[in-house]
Amino acid sequence: MPNLTYIEANGNVHSVQANEGTNLMEIAVANLIPGILGDCGGSCSCATCHTYVDPSWVASVPAATDEELEILEGALDVRENSRLACQVVMSSALDGLVVRIPHRQF
Ligand code: FES
Numbered sequence: 001m002p003n004l005t006y007i008e009a010n011g012n013v014h015s016v017q018a019n020e021g022t023n024l025m026e027i028a029v030a031n032l033i034p035g036i037l038g039d040c041g042g043s044c045s046c047a048t049c050h051t052y053v054d055p056s057w058v059a060s061v062p063a064a065t066d067e068e069l070e071i072l073e074g075a076l077d078v079r080e081n082s083r084l085a086c087q088v089v090m091s092s093a094l095d096g097l098v099v100r101i102p103h104r105q106f
Contacts, residue, residue: 083099
């Protein structure tokens with residue numbers, strides 16, 4: 001099972017085992033990771049699953065769709081490495097992925 005690490009804005013680190021085929025929002029919610037809300041249930045419409053992909057992983061994560069980029073425009077503190085966690089699906093290729101959680105979602 002691939003490993004995935006979430007880092008909260010306050011520096012708290014959460015490393016979890018992640019099922020392939022599950023998105024990063026679902027994994028965070030299932031593991032009670034603070035700061036990823038997933039209010040829309042993963043339908044790419046709320047931006048409460050905003051995360052920052054670690055720069056060393058940006059090239060490995062499949063690119064965002066136009067729909068994701070449009071919703072991200074409504075998120076706070078958006079950066080070049082911003083992604084919606086519900087739109088990134090865990091795979092063996094992402095084993096070791098690190099994402100950071102913004103200090104606020106809205
Ligand atoms: S959970 Fe709503 S956009 Fe990701």
